[in-house]
Amino acid sequence: MPFVINPYDEWYALVRALELKEANLAEKVTLIHVGLADSEATIRKGFALGADDAVRIDAESPDAYFVAEQIGTYAKSNGYDLILVGKETINYNGSSVGAMVAGVLDLPFVSLATKLDVAGNKATVEHEIDGGTQVVECELPMVISCAKGMAEQRIPNMRGIMAARTKPLQVIPATGNAALTSIKSYAVNPGRTTCKMITEDNLDELVHLLHTEAKVI
């Protein structure tokens, strides 16, 4: 089965980071990943898009806390100003790693960012809040989770694909604590089995069913 970079990480976080570099607002874009060697082909896709270098923490990623601690430890000792993550992963949908990295490093965290601009040492971020949007300013360093609106998906070009082969991918061992949670079992959600078809001239029946059968109105 071919694996991909989590789309929110790739389309929004990575592409916006590359745009900041292209606008000379960032010096370097580093990819960080916690996983085993079989993920290196996927990391190289990030190189093809334009990332400068990558770090792979050589461990399975058992839970969000384990991953966040690895990322936090590396980011701290290497002095990154901006840590961008996708709003969630499409497999576990936990929306957790970004805020956990911020917790590990005691850094500000802005979630669900739809716009990000950087001027000098200050970031201006537009993000979603309950019932609206908000623009905030924050001095770097900080952690931001990126949502739709931040950037547009890119397709790697031939030059990027060629360059990807030789970019530096550092592998370092995991440190710190063990995972705090584990997955005991999975189950497939039963889908809907039958769709009751109603004709257009029988909409009173639909309303009746929504009331008596589905009990939702």
Place this chain on the structure above:
Amino acid sequence: MSVLVYTEINKGRVKKSSLESVNYAAKIAELTGSTVTAFVNNADAAQLEEIGKAGATKILSAKVDNLNADNMLISAAVEQAAKAEGAKVIVFAFDITGKGVAPRLAAKLKAGLVAGAVDYPVVNGAALEVKKNVFSGKATAVYTINSDVKVISLLPNSFPVKLGENKASVSDFSVDLSSVKSRITIKETKSNQVGGMVPLPEAELVVSAGRGLKGPENWGLVEDLAKVLGATTACSRPVADMHWRPHHEHVGQTGVAIRPNLYIAIGISGAIQHLAGVNGSKTIVVINNDKEAPFFKSADYGIVGDAFSILPKLTEAVKKFKANQN
């Protein structure tokens, strides 16, 4: 030992997701033989009463200006409440605040987190086993939380809110935020709320439309149906991308994920990315002129036909039903 639950006041009322969280925390307290303490900031007497009715045995009532300006501040306040109460389980709603605060606090406390629980935990010795949705709602996974302190955030609309007798004792809780290095300054806040309409993540009834509506000028038909139902309007991704409707109405994988009791989808084909955001809905009604539309496979009720003739008739049918109810 107690179960601590974070509750929040938004636009003058206790958030629905917070009341659900208090109910949920009360159930965990029952399962683990402990009590429920709710933390709330800037609540008035009526709001404290409501939190009590949702099942809190004790309420820590804080008065901090601008606590919500930075999730770092909320996290520090809840951490202090957790320490004061000796809380072993901390409950949040898996809403925008909960997504920003719960993971940060969990990391600080080295507490295992389950983000987006859909069912009550099972107690297994010192561990809790918690079910949550994975793969965008296509499957569920049972997580075991092994750490001493445990954090759980509850997916909104997983359980209906139940209110009972208020037995809560209220104590003022002073929060010390002097050591928190908040650096976030709010420059501008814009509301996207439409007067009288329930916000989309909290809505129990949602009427949503897609490209089949042919243009933004036709949305009156959708709004008419939503109005008679008391529903909130939503839309598919192409509709938001074409700026027919505002982005915050976009439901689906990249937009808002919702799980209302009733989701009516009009002129939406049912792409997998759209389903990922709505397949948790209790009942789905699909209206589409293409009988092969994939959405019918994920629907409870379907109508094949022209939305422009069906919508006014359905609105009338709902009106008639409502009139008969009164």
